[in-house]
Amino acid sequence: MFQIFSGFAEFERNRIREQIKEGLERAKAQSKKQGRPEAHTAILSVQVKKVMGLSQSKTAEALGLQITTVKKHWDT
Structure with a gap:
């Protein structure tokens, strides 16, 4: 069976x-x-916050993203 x-x-x-x-x-x-589609808005948002002088943790908090996502897009 x-x-x-x-x-x-x-x-x-x-x-x-x-x-x-x-x-x-x-x-x-x-x-x-x-x-999976690319996250163009997340990349641009992270770059803008970086230019504004925010740290990675403050950028993650401001955008509502995970810190790993911010770190991934920080130097792109």
């Missing part, structure tokens, strides 16, 4: 994998951009 259920599960997983692959190929053929 367990082997039958595991066979169905494997079949279903392969179907899902194929559907995902087809969807990604279709999106690529339509020239759709994939992945």
